[in-house]
Amino acid sequence: MNILVVLRRRLMFLVLVIFGVSLITFTISHMIPGDPARLLAGDRASDELVAQMRENLGLDQPLYVQYGRYIAGLVQGDLGTSIRTGRPVLEDIVAYFPATLELVIVALIFSILVGVPLGVASAVWRNGIIDQLARTFAAIGISTPAFWLGLLLLVAFYGRLGWFPGSGRLDAGIAPPPTITGMYVFDSLVTGQFKTMINAIWHLVLPALCLGFVHVGVIARQIRSAMLDQLSEDYVRTARASGLSKARVILIHALPNAAIPSVTVLGLAFGDLLYGAVLTETIFAWPGMGAYVVNSIQALDFPAVMGFTVIVSMAYVLVNLAVDLAYIALDPRIKEVG
Amino acid sequence: MKLQPSAQNRPATAGPMSTTPVLSIRGLSLEFPVWQGALHALEDVTIEINAGEIVGIVGESGCGKSVTAMATMRLLPEAAYKVTSGALSLLGHDMLAATETELRHIRGSGAAMIFQEPLTALNPTRRIGTLMTEVIRAHRKIGKKEAQAHAVKLLKSMRIADAEAVMNRYSFELSGGMRQRIVIALAFANDPKIVIADEPTTALDVTVQRQVLTLLQNRARDVGAAVMLITHDLGVVSEYTDRVYVMYAGKVVETGPTASVLTKPCHPYTHALLAAGPDQVAPGEALASIPGTLPDLREDIPGCRFADRCAYAQGLCRTTPPPMRQDAGGQSYACWIEEEAQA
Numbered sequence: 001m002n003i004l005v006v007l008r009r010r011l012m013f014l015v016l017v018i019f020g021v022s023l024i025t026f027t028i029s030h031m032i033p034g035d036p037a038r039l040l041a042g043d044r045a046s047d048e049l050v051a052q053m054r055e056n057l058g059l060d061q062p063l064y065v066q067y068g069r070y071i072a073g074l075v076q077g078d079l080g081t082s083i084r085t086g087r088p089v090l091e092d093i094v095a096y097f098p099a100t101l102e103l104v105i106v107a108l109i110f111s112i113l114v115g116v117p118l119g120v121a122s123a124v125w126r127n128g129i130i131d132q133l134a135r136t137f138a139a140i141g142i143s144t145p146a147f148w149l150g151l152l153l154l155v156a157f158y159g160r161l162g163w164f165p166g167s168g169r170l171d172a173g174i175a176p177p178p179t180i181t182g183m184y185v186f187d188s189l190v191t192g193q194f195k196t197m198i199n200a201i202w203h204l205v206l207p208a209l210c211l212g213f214v215h216v217g218v219i220a221r222q223i224r225s226a227m228l229d230q231l232s233e234d235y236v237r238t239a240r241a242s243g244l245s246k247a248r249v250i251l252i253h254a255l256p257n258a259a260i261p262s263v264t265v266l267g268l269a270f271g272d273l274l275y276g277a278v279l280t281e282t283i284f285a286w287p288g289m290g291a292y293v294v295n296s297i298q299a300l301d302f303p304a305v306m307g308f309t310v311i312v313s314m315a316y317v318l319v320n321l322a323v324d325l326a327y328i329a330l331d332p333r334i335k336e337v338g
Numbered sequence: 339m340k341l342q343p344s345a346q347n348r349p350a351t352a353g354p355m356s357t358t359p360v361l362s363i364r365g366l367s368l369e370f371p372v373w374q375g376a377l378h379a380l381e382d383v384t385i386e387i388n389a390g391e392i393v394g395i396v397g398e399s400g401c402g403k404s405v406t407a408m409a410t411m412r413l414l415p416e417a418a419y420k421v422t423s424g425a426l427s428l429l430g431h432d433m434l435a436a437t438e439t440e441l442r443h444i445r446g447s448g449a450a451m452i453f454q455e456p457l458t459a460l461n462p463t464r465r466i467g468t469l470m471t472e473v474i475r476a477h478r479k480i481g482k483k484e485a486q487a488h489a490v491k492l493l494k495s496m497r498i499a500d501a502e503a504v505m506n507r508y509s510f511e512l513s514g515g516m517r518q519r520i521v522i523a524l525a526f527a528n529d530p531k532i533v534i535a536d537e538p539t540t541a542l543d544v545t546v547q548r549q550v551l552t553l554l555q556n557r558a559r560d561v562g563a564a565v566m567l568i569t570h571d572l573g574v575v576s577e578y579t580d581r582v583y584v585m586y587a588g589k590v591v592e593t594g595p596t597a598s599v600l601t602k603p604c605h606p607y608t609h610a611l612l613a614a615g616p617d618q619v620a621p622g623e624a625l626a627s628i629p630g631t632l633p634d635l636r637e638d639i640p641g642c643r644f645a646d647r648c649a650y651a652q653g654l655c656r657t658t659p660p661p662m663r664q665d666a667g668g669q670s671y672a673c674w675i676e677e678e679a680q681a
Binding site for chain 1: 411413438441442443444445446447450451453455458459460461462463464472473476477508510521524527
């Protein structure tokens, strides 16, 4: 079975997932007590005005009609209009999503850069000092609540030491780079605005550290166990008996094979990071999807919340599709994917 | 058992015993620390292999033959074992004291190893060509092209017909016999003086076994490499080896020219081992077996390690370890019982 078949199958699956996710979030959000029309109209609005508002928003229609309208819009790429901002939800998402994606990608890179070497070292020097420290670190990482870690980082590195900025994506005086992807580091690099890039990276450090911290431990543990499996394989013994250096056996023979099962963990981590970003963005006043969705929830802005859910689910499915494609690329044994 | 010592009709490539053996293990005792004690895996093992010789190490599972092979290449996990006495010299290098860099130069070059499981011995995610050129270039300063040409030549010497195509394959795409031939080709990549083959054909079916062993034997004779052939199969020993060491419970119990050890065994264990061969009984009859089990190697065994299972054991056998005795034919054995006493 070739890659095209896998792609086609997965994209059909994506449609199903989006349908399912939208149905569930639609049902839940409309079961929540509270009336967005009244919230929008204000406390002192007359009942007539609220009714008028409700009619304008289509909230007076039966649920199935509302849902039918929503789906009809969705297939045309219309996520509806935000009750709170009055703008199309898709426009809002295009404006806020890149900031989140940038934060998530940097957090993921950070957790890979720290987690993988930590996992490899733990496996190679099993039960040694590094292994003990890494395991303790992993346990701490997994059990540390993000809001607490975020505050700690802010107090220490922003408040006390002043090493890093505590909020926003850029310093006040610096203009954002021209929008290409909406991710400042990438855009400023491409357009050659290095000062802006450095500043953007500087702003990313604390939120990415906070967001990625949990996954350092998760990735280190995964790599450790996958490496232990690989290091006990016969081919490692053959490689050693052939006079290959220890570093070569570990990094060129065992690590790529250990990375294969670990790619799954990265796919899952990506999903976690997207949701985790909601909290982290709130702590660091990061103007991304997280902040947007929190405000939307507070305003009972159903279309916005659903738009966020649909987009995040889509990203999650697409990342896991990428994981499957990575399997095919990394492991020659996989020729057929069911 | 039909024993056909083929030693006589072999060309005497090995020649007279050369003065410096390629492998010399002298009185090696090795133990694995275990909970509250130690497992005495090897006890006073002495094995010598000269240039160009094919030497069998035979014994049942757990007798220490694989440990000997791994120890020879210093491939046992460093933290897991302790050498309590003895010396081990491979190609003139003191293997017990060798540094990681020294070991790297010896392994895969002067001394190569072939393992039991051809199915898992090769990295599944790297192409055969990549694996081979990697090992070649680890020991020779040559370019990629040259290494590839050498690899193809090695594969062809193992009678692999479409060697160029095989270079682009992954191990999982090939048959067991093919993989083991590749493993052997890999072992001969850098003109080894000695090849240690740890049960190289146990995982293969019988017809492929013969092909692979014959290839190994011919290749070793061609390049003048010595072979340490570890096996539990006496048929393999009789067909392919010049000399043999019989091991039991971590000790060498008998050694000598293969033909004489197999035709007139001196040690009761060798005797029993030969009698247990499947071709020693008529079809339909129960196979002969050696009563009892291997002794617990965690315990201190004061006398002969085989005493508990030996039909001839006497008082002395259980109190004092028997010394190695040599007879006129170059055969040695560790037993208190005189040959004549054995029926």
